[in-house]
Amino acid sequence: KAGVTQTPRYLIKTRGQQVTLSCSPISGHRSVSWYQQTPGQGLQFLFEYFSETQRNKGNFPGRFSGRQFSNSRSEMNVSTLELGDSALYLCASSSMKDPGLAVHYEQYFGPGTRLTVT
Amino acid sequence: AQTVTQSQPEMSVQEAETVTLSCTYDTSESDYYLFWYKQPPSRQMILVIRQEAYKQQNATENRFSVNFQKAAKSFSLKISDSQLGDAAMYFCAYRSPFSGGGADGLTFGKGTHLIIQP
Numbered sequence: 001k002a003g004v005t006q007t008p009r010y011l012i013k014t015r016g017q018q019v020t021l022s023c024s025p026i027s028g029h030r031s032v033s034w035y036q037q038t039p040g041q042g043l044q045f046l047f048e049y050f051s052e053t054q055r056n057k058g059n060f061p062g063r064f065s066g067r068q069f070s071n072s073r074s075e076m077n078v079s080t081l082e083l084g085d086s087a088l089y090l091c092a093s094s095s096m097k098d099p100g101l102a103v104h105y106e107q108y109f110g111p112g113t114r115l116t117v118t
Numbered sequence: 119a120q121t122v123t124q125s126q127p128e129m130s131v132q133e134a135e136t137v138t139l140s141c142t143y144d145t146s147e148s149d150y151y152l153f154w155y156k157q158p159p160s161r162q163m164i165l166v167i168r169q170e171a172y173k174q175q176n177a178t179e180n181r182f183s184v185n186f187q188k189a190a191k192s193f194s195l196k197i198s199d200s201q202l203g204d205a206a207m208y209f210c211a212y213r214s215p216f217s218g219g220g221a222d223g224l225t226f227g228k229g230t231h232l233i234i235q236p
Contacts, residue, residue, distance in 0.1 A: 033223050043209065045223030058223065088161060107224065109163035 003028060004093050004110035012116045014065045018079040025072050025093030033076040033107060034066060046089075049074055049094065081117045088112045089104040120145045120212050124227035131200050132235045138185075139195045139230045141206045141210030152186070152226065154195045156212045158206040166208070169193065197232075 005024045013019050025032050034046040045058040049068035066076040072093075078085055085102035121144045131137035143152070154166040169177045169186050176184050181201075185194045197204055210227040 035223065042228045043226035045225070048223055053229050055221065069218055071235075088163075090163060092163070104169070108165075 002110055004091055006091050006110040006113050008088075008113060009111065010114045010116075013014075013081050014118055015081055015083060016075060017081050019081060019115060020075050020077045021051060021089055021115070022092075023073070023074045023091030023093075023110060025091075026095075026108055029093035029095050030072050031094045031096040032068055032072065033091040033092045033094075033104070034074070034076050035092070036060075037090060037112070038084075038086070043090075049067060056118075077106065078115075083117050086117045088114050120147075120150075120214065120225050122210050122212050122225050122227040123124070124210055125232050126230045127228070128231040128233065129168045130233040130235060131197075131198055133202060135200055137199045137200055137232065138159060138198060139197075139208050139232065141195070141227055143212050144192065145191070145212065145214075146201050147214055149206075149215050151209040151215065152184075152193045153213070154182070154193075155209045155211060155226075156186070156204075156206045157209065157229070163209075167195065194231050200234050201235050202236060 004026055007022045023032055031050045033048040036046055037043045046060055047057045047066050048055045052068045063079045068074045084105045090112045090115050091110045094105040096105040123142045125140055139194045150171045152169045156166050167177050167179045167182050169184055182196045183196045195215050207229045209229045212226040213224050
């Protein structure tokens with residue numbers, strides 16, 4: 001079974017631009033979570049989607065948004081990019097079937113998208 | 119909000135030796151899950167081991183075992199017979215079993231860089 005895939009793997013953008021990152025979960029997985037990893041702040045939870053609905057969102061400004069499609073693929077969008085948005089963005093999927101039991105399901109991570117904002 | 123602290127930014131161990139990575143956490147919840155993730159240079163996060171707080175028995179996975187001290191809110195990872203392939207960043211993570219109402223993803227520590235000396 002193929003793992004979580006993220007595209008693109010590397011991206012360079014300019015301040016003020018917007019960017020869209022894509023994540024394809026493991027086949028059959030309906031839950032997708034996004035994390036931001038930076039040297040200063042470490043790994044931080046962005047949001048989680050299940051069956052096209054955002055279940056939870058971390059403490060990030062409204063410039064960060066996401067969505068999930070009917071095939072469980074997910075995208076996250078960052079508008080008006082700032083230098084501080086430079087990070088590794090990780091996507092994880094799980095086979096969770098009941099959101100109330102999310103913690104019981106292992107999250108499988110993708111290789112990440114490295115975003116550099118200049 | 120929960121916090122996870124890894125006090126050792128870097129650890130070094132000789133190949134075939136045993137090393138213990140420390141993790142403490144702060145929570146007001148009585149039920150939760152704890153995880154150790156490994157992130158090698160490829161940046162792909164890999165689950166090493168997980169522990170359910172309601173289980174008194176420490177989890178083990180081959181050469182990896184944990185020492186879970188619930189009262190002390192301590193969750194250390196012991197790696198026996200260290201191998202060169204164990205070299206990576208190791209992250210301790212916490213997840214609440216209660217869904218909804220805000221950030222519900224994994225809360226990570228800052229990580230410990232493990233170096234294996236041949």
